[in-house]
Amino acid sequence: MERQSRLFSLFIHACALLLAVVILAPVLWLFVMSISSPADLSAKPLNWWPDEIDLSRYAELLSTAQNSAGAAFVASLFNSLTVAGLATVAAIAVAIPSAWAVSRTPSVSWSLYAVIATYMLPPVALAVPLYMGLAHLGLLNNVFGLALVYLTILAPFTTWLLKSGFDSIPREIESAAMIDGARLDQILRLITLPLAAPVMATSALFAFLLAWDEFFYALLFTSDQRAKTLTVAIADLAGGRVSDYGLIATAGVLAALPPVLIGLIMQKALISGLTSGGVKG
């Protein structure tokens, strides 16, 4: 281990402090806005810390009273959970057999590149026909319709992650079971899938976060409380005539909470997924 000079160590600590401030300041400010009174937020000079902590907006947004801001927010929260949950389950279900097949059959591995290539497609290239198709099926402004559309993003993505997960499970274990007379479904169910459980969980979390984050399709294909997701609800708040910025900030904090908690708890798994599997889109 090299010995650091005192000056260099001081420099490193100063830089680390700067980086911490850059990362934390905007996030903390979002939180402070959510607990400051409207008067504090519009004061000049600005009150950087509220005189009194005001939690009323959390209560307001999470209330389910008829026609309140809360009713719309809670509805969009449930829509986001439903759409992201449905799309994740469907994506993992179609990705498992194909990822395994690609992992174990080199002769078809080129098909994986075709699948990954679709991930590069800009959503605008699919949006118009998807809109017309959903309208034709009566699935506009519908959580099932939106979840179906989210498969355009989640299905290639999870297949890609799961394939690299299956690659790291030795084929010899499967061959041994086959020699012992196990059928393919038994091998998958009893041996491969349990071994792949961690990577399946990581892939599912990634997929869920992607769907939770999605905005473009949700903006196009949903129009009211029946299907509007959280991201659209927040964009509505930010772009609308809401005069209380604290309310917008509170909605932001609540929407950020699940992915931030997942991110902090799952940090190790997420980073190894990021570095091996690529980058979240």
Next chain:
Amino acid sequence: MSGTWITTRAWLLMLPLLAVMIAVIGWPLADTVRLSFTDARLVGTEGSFVGVENYAKMLGNSNFLRALVTTTWFAVVSVFAEMVIGVLAALLLNQQFRGRTLLRALMILPWALPTVVNATLWRLIYNPEYGALNAALTQIGLLDGYRSWLGEPGSALTALIVADCWKNFPLVALIALAALQAVPRDITAASLVDGAGPFNRFRFVIMPYLAGPLLVALVLRTIEAFKVFDIIWVMTRGGPANSTRTLSILVYQEAFSFQRAGSGASLALIVTLLVTVLAVAYAALVRKAAGAT
């Protein structure tokens, strides 16, 4: 078991995925191509065949050229800044200091924040009347009066780029840090003994380990930045005076605001082609880099 059976079995196992991909990607893409040669409206008229008229109209349109320039500028500047700041942050996080574990953990925060929440947060920070940026700069004495950062064509795009960088540089940093940790200790130690200065050490000892992962991050980020929609829609909707209108925003306006499905589709395919060129260049670069090491 015979090879043909194994291949057949693989295709059978892929059937569900292929069916889904054809339904939600293959068919829409093909239909976008068909629509791009028609004058179809989003709702109502089916439209009739008009040949390459849409393409000619879009390519000759000054709005398209301006959006292309805006998009390229956004992508190049934000990705370049994210790479430089990301690598610097990774080098820092690889040093010894108190609170290193905590700071590494905090890097996940901007990445985990949903894109729309990030855009909303920065929109509030840039607010012309009550925003934190105006307040902070005025209180320090760097600014005389409050400014409308997102409301002036001169500063809006830069303000967007800052917001995008803040969200994305930590990801580059985490990828670079993972690569740095793979540099064997004895190699850096040996280079120290050999008397290599900090710059030469970075260039010749560390960079070979960083190049591969960074290249992947670079090109994926570039493609993402080229497709940018969410952050711009939430913060400026392409304004003021169309100064932040990128290609995706332009397609949205053409196809959905003006409901011109035909010309919107042709514009979307032009964007797709540009992204494809980027992606192919990416594949070539990565293959070349893989061959070099």
